[in-house]
Amino acid sequence: MTATRLSYPLTVDGVTWRVRDAPLTASLLTVLREQLGITSVKDACEQGRCGSCSVLLDGTLVTACTVLAADASECRVTTVAGLPAGGPADAVRRAFAEAGAVQCGFCAPGFVVAVTDLLTRRPSAGEEEIRTGLAGNICRCTGYGRILAAIRAAAAAGATAAAGEVAAGETTAGEAAR
Amino acid sequence: MTGQTGAGQTGAGQTGAGQTGAGQTGAGPVGTAARRPDGPAKIAGTFPYAGDLRVPGALVAAVLRSPHPAARIARVDTAAARALPGVAAVVTAADVPGAQTYGLIVPDQPVFARDVVRYHGEPVAAVAAVDATAALAALAAMDVEYEPTPPLTDPTLVWDGAPRDHPPVHPDGDVFGEIHISHGDPDAHGPVAVSGHYVLGIQDQAFLAPEAALAVPAADGGVDVALATQWLHSDREQMAACLGLPEEKVRLTLAGVGGAFGGREDVTLQVHVALLALRTGAPVRLSYGRTESMLGHPHRHPARLSYRHTATRDGELVSVTARLLLDGGAYASSSPAVLVNAVTHAAGPYRVPNARLDGATVRTNNPPCGAMRGFGVPQAAIGHEAQLDRLADALGLDRLELRRRNLAQPGDVLPTGQHLPGPFPLREALEIVAARPLPPPPSGPVEARAEARAEARAVRRGVGYALAFKNLLFSAGFDDYSTAAVHLELGPDGEPIAVVRSAAAEVGQGFVTVAGQIARTETGLSAAVVTPADTSIGSAGSTSASRQTWMSGGAVRGAARRVVDELLARTARRLGLPAAVAREPRRMLAIIDGEIVAPEAGARVPLSRAVREALAEGPLVAEEVFRHRATQPLDARGQGDVHVAFAAAAHRAVVDVDVELGLVRVVAMALAQDVGTVVNPLALTGQVEGGTAQGLGWAVMEELVVERGVVVNPTFNGYLLPTFADVPDLDFTPIEIPQPDAPYGVKGVGEAPTCSATPAILAAVRDAVGRDLFHIPIRPWDLVGPRDLVGPWDLVGPRDRVEEGAA
């Protein structure tokens, strides 16, 4: 008995792909990596316990390995490459590079997605909220110290930018910066 | 299927044009916080790890593993698997053309089990198929008949001298190594004695990127493999032997490595993937999942430590007696070397006039164990530090004061007879860490675990200290070396660039950054690149033993200096300077601020022109093989000048313990560490923070649980790693004293903090609950309710067991 295979569209970072003949039970992670060659989404545990496959699904942070790929076919999937410009993502990327937050780097794309999500929703998150909010992203190399420094720097850069916008008389959407 | 680039991208990439002045970030020399060249790609998710490599037409491989920890194999029938659609090849032991076994020290590990399996997860067969679904279907179709046998899971049965009726696990014998160190007078004892037995569980390296490789068969009958590993040349040697190929036909390139921590030192998938590529004539990819990874690589040795410390009433150590039993699991891996480390460090960084230190590492049907960050020293450090705290209490002395009175200093004789080499700022490290401000008492609700809502009266704060020393580089007479080459070329923009070639495996620790910094420092060029590591150059040795900055840094420095010598010589000749100057060009020429200057000759040449003109004579390249000073193996009494150098570390841990539930929160950690000359302060901080976190994990949550030889929790749901919420900030003070005979005075930094972190946390928890602790990791029920006396195992002898404060 051959396993059921499905074909469906999948919209990733604004591009709609045609997934062909994917196994019924394939996770979004597997389809991204194996069918679409989008390998920025990582497979450290494939169990939802490490965050290395963190993506946004219709703007909500999830682990791609716990999403059935077929079930994502009418959703917008956002990987690290598709994080919106003009949001915190650019500051997060820059901060990770400057703060020494990357060693082996396997957790990095997932962290960038998760941190961007956190700072988008909670730009003034304090240390406790950062630590518990990101407990779903495991790093084995850094001990999180330089990652925390990067997040603080990115948050501060966001606050400065927002303050600059206010000072320039433009309205800011979303939560007020601290 | 999109075709990704091959493995040729790792490590490459310009460091960016920046000034070479001190203090510059970005692309700076030694001593600056230069940024990693691979950082942007890793952040963007484009950096190609071994598991990301894709080649059109590649087959997918999968491995069949034993579900039993011990069994005879009665039958392996692959016919049904081979007949499935999409299956290109199935291989078993019968298909291994060369050596049937491999191993880092003793080649005892079968490529595939043939007649018997000895551990849960041992490979029995492998398959290559068109996709993962077909490969898994082939595994399911394989017909293997096992006859399970009773697994040997108690290491004490192998080494307690008592007769046993269990047959040996392996015909070669079940003792991988045995060491007996005899120092001073074996009968000398002080009036105050403390004994303890400590049981340490298995820690897993849990590097995030599971094992992966891509093997492509070559027209010459060889194979090209891109893979994640810690030592390309060691892999190649073992692969060539098993594949029955000369080493020149096994060409390895380092793909992106997502962490290692010792877990990639052993061959795991290398022979399997190459064999399948050669058999099918097609490229073959092999990637492990997390469970397979946790079954597939050796772990940190679980250990049973039995210690007895005696001292004078003034707190001077008189003797240390220790027996260390490391369960090496089914195959040798690096067990004999781990044992050397554990036993030679067993008494700790202290002046011990009399010591009897015995150790053994034995074979069982438990999971194989080998290298993990610290390599036997974390186990020893737990023992000696727990003992000293208990001894201090028995003496009525402050725990730090007892240590102060007994610290080893350079020149002191260690139990191996080796004189402790300097520099060794252990005293300084202790005083620094003791003086660091403590975190304030918590304001508001104190919670050891936020979700458990303890009342303040149920939470007690504890403070603990631990000192450790950790050997650096390889030991015991091993002829270790590293090879590097530096080319001076013109980059695409016509400007000179230093190109570093080294086979050193970048696993995340930042060697690629350091190599660029060294090249920039020596050449005066602002542009330096490190090419992908591969076997086209000589071995750089293993990324382990905290050795790469010293050894491969030394090789890069040497090669860079000699290529600059050649550049200066050619420039001297071009300037018409005498031949004697060209023979020793640095006497008259120097590189300063982007120019070659010869003040006595009144000449200055822009560096870029000098390189361009020198290249007209031919390539500018130099290769260097760097060695450290010789060491000696241990003799029959455990004596020898066995370690090249040591790093000292002192940790302080502060914990809050919910004493009703036995829950621990690590509130703060402070570290002072002997780090030598700092090449990159940001990378240094990252390494010691990461090493501390791994020690923390073992202290309070990490244990690979094995029940009758079966691994119970080979997943990240069952094997818990510290999260962002578990690891507090690290208050870190580097102690920078240049190491003689190391390039720039560097010292390895990665392992020492892992050695001292775990015992510091154990000491802090002990301080909080007022109870001796004997198990790592600390479990909540160790802290609550009846004491667990760790079972009846007692090699010191019952009469020695408890003599605290004996008159």
Place this chain on the structure above:
Amino acid sequence: MSGGDGFVRPTTVAQAARALRARAGAVALGGGTDLVPAFRAGAPAPPLIVALRGVRELRVRGASADHLIVGAGVTYSELAAWPDAPGLAMAARVVGSAQIRNAGTVGGAIGTASPRGDLLTYLVAAGADVLAADGARRWREPLVDRLAARGPAASPAAARAPAGAGPVLVTAVVLPRPAGPGVYLKLGARQAAAPPVLGCGLVVDSAAGRVSVAVGGVAAVPVRAPDACRFAADQIDWSRPDVPPDTPTRFGELVAAAVAAAPDPLATPPGGPPAPYLRHAAGVLAGRALAHCLAEAGGST
């Protein structure tokens, strides 16, 4: 979607229930946090997956005068932010990580019926019922019965379902609107994102003068300790409310005794907490839960 009917995405409960009934072995998919990793770990592919993402009825939650109703498609994150149900929010907040909370659903928790599930333990304490449907009909039954139906001892309700009616689709949970404080305390092996080892939900109904507790992680189904609850209710001076100082501890001891006597106890996993420790810890958590609830109730008057 093409390539076979192995996957359907209904938009109503009726469609979903019919789809589950139409194929033997059909499986409902909520957030996927349990199901999808199970497939990766080798669980066999079912003949049909019925994805519930598009069934908007399941995502509804609301409050009536007497009850809270939570659709099976509501996620842990949505519950964690729901001010109408602080105890429920507390339980939802400690589940997994942000990623898991954003995807995992109430229906998925009930379907998986983990004996250690944080949310389930609290819902049992809160006296929740489930609303369920199969192809033929809809009904309401106590959550504990639905959980027991997944285990060796089938509930009377499950026995009443006609044979061949197909798998059960839980559409919502219903629980009394809080008439007092509720808490959920958890014991896990690390500071966050911890698999539950033990959990204790406790709900105080000040209006009715009742205490209700449930302990998860010790038996096949969360343990309810009715004797302990009656003791606590008797001890409480409901006019304040207030208790003699040793009541929480004594209450905890009674809960620990109920845990010790629970039928279908979970076996100690290798390397896991010994049963005496779990009993002790259950008592500690229960005592703390009661003390917290009373402090909260006292503070709010």
